[in-house]
Amino acid sequence: MLDIRDLHVRVEDRPILEGVTLSVGAGEVHALMGPNGAGKSTLAHVLAGREGFEVTAGSVTFLGQDLLAMEPHARAAAGLFLGFQYPVEIPGVSNLLFLRTALNAQRRQRGEPEISGAEFLRRVRAEAEVLGLDMEMLKRPVNVGFSGGEKKRNEAFQMGILAPRFALLDETDSGLDIDALKVVADGINRFRGPDRGVLLITHYQRLLDHVRPDAVHVMAAGRIVASGGPELARRLEAEGYGALAA
């Protein structure tokens, strides 16, 4: 589904990623762990198409397409969703308007008709109920005045409505209390499916107590330094990154 091959990325002549190779198949959930500064968030942003990063070598294939050649909005329409570590505030634009506009923009790019108001609302209600979100909150401007936990739940909500093929979740668990963590983990577990993929970027083992990954990768200094099963995450928790990065 997502194939990253020998990816090298620089920011202003400073190498950040130095040969990342990682493959996530359909139906799989992979966890990407590693210390701060390892390049995890950079990888997420490069995959989503953020400006300011220079890809100097390597390739990324997403559902058979050359991902790096696509504009960010086209990547979204192709089914790639990035859950932000720091969701952005957009004053004056209500959550629901934002989401509906985005959904319709994606559908337009895919040659699908726009969603009707009634159908959109039906999905919104259902998703909000599952995530325990207040409808009033969804009418407020995007992320403005939201707590850290609310912002992360809102990311999960957007993911639920946009129904992407692949979720790239950048430290979705940071800043969450245990209840919110469970809600977000449930969201990921519901999202899992035979034709969907997830790359979960996380610092800690605790999210993986609720979302069981198919594979765990450890990143350090711009490279994947170890890969394994869920037991790798538990080992990291016990021994720290130092042992692996060394």
Add this chain to the structure above:
Amino acid sequence: MSRAAEEAGVRAPEVRNAEAAAAVAELGTYKWGFTSDVEQEFAPKGLTEETIRFISAKKNEPEWMLEWRLSAFRIWQTMTQPAWARLSIPPIDYQDAHYYAAPKKRPQLASLDELDPEIRRTYERLGIPIEEQKVLANVAGARKVAVDAVFDSVSVATTFREELRRAGVIFLSISEAIREFPELVRRHLGSVVPVRDNFFACLNSAVFSDGTFVYVPKGVRCPMELSTYFRINAENTGQFERTLIIADAGSYVSYLEGCTAPMRDEHQLHAAVVELIAETDAEIKYSTVQNWYPGDAEGRGGIFNFVTKRALCRGARSKVSWTQVETGSAITWKYPSCVLAGADSVGEFYSVAVTNNCQQADTGTKMIHLGPRTRSRIISKGISAGRSSNCYRGLVRIGPSADGARNFTQCDSLLLGDRCSAHTIPYIEVKTPSAQVEHEATTSRVSEDQTFYAMQRGLPEEEAVALIVNGFCREVLQTLPMEFAVEAQKLLGLSLEGSVG
């Protein structure tokens, strides 16, 4: 809009963002840059007493009106064009323009169906909502909109006149009003904006071609929104609209003004005067969507929009709200103002001014507090893109007798790109110690974080920026009547086209 959307809290003005964004995608050039082929009857080129006599004769005006015009012209000849605004205005040859153009056929129409088909088509291509009335009529509880369509200089069609007459509301072209209600016009014309007020207002007083007159009698709530769509159509014809609205004691009226102009190579001068009078407990809401041709990306062509708009809140507890969405014109010089004379009267100014490419805008408001406990509120949103210059200039003056007067001003500027400029020039004069004046100003950029976030959710870059900009303007757009909010949002998207990436 669907009820479901309403329930979802997708409020009316917002839901149109998607349309605005779609409009951005669909258009490559100034959409409305076409001309329609209607026979014009021109005044001879140039400006002399003869020109003014020609205009006055064409319109069968009474003698006093001609004298008024001539005296204005004599004063104008002694005046010079103001140079204090933050604008670079190329020299204007006032003798090298026609000051009157009318469609030759000017039948009395029983209904819009009798309108010249060519004019009708022009309106349809513009998407001007003459047809919209029918649409609105099909919507339960929808407000009716009366349109006084100004095609070039003369009103060719007026609708809903009868229903308005039944309510006692007079809604006519100013030329008709001069003939039919001479005393009313004579008493108020120039009473808010005196002939010698400024260079452009004085010029307008001499040569005004047509415009709108509204009188709402005591205690009457005008049964519909009144709307005039302006459109400059003749090449090299100055457009000098004159609008006079009088809301008598306890009355209410909402007036919508909007315009689109066809593409032209030569600059066109537009110098309108709008006078509003609100008596005791009366309220006037005046909304404008301005989309004059802004010139091409290199700054060639485009309308010069030098407008004087002023309201007199004469009676106690009277209220005037100006809302404007300014996206067009090569140069905009415009300060809709309120003179708050009546005790407890209220003035409001809500503005979105967008400049792109080489556009220049120097716009804002004046709130003159004379009466006790008068209140004013100014919300200005300036958006600059391209190489444009966008200046807010606002005066808040609290006179010595305005005890307990209050003003709140908020000026926000949004920059797109790094070659544009935004300026905020507030003038605050307070002559009474019991007044409260607040001024807040911010300048920000559309952040890369915001754009990327929206793009990651599926929006192309221009749509993303349009959405963010609409959010920035929300406070102002919310004050527009619904049918206008739609156009306003489309225009925001259109006028910022090509400003990103």
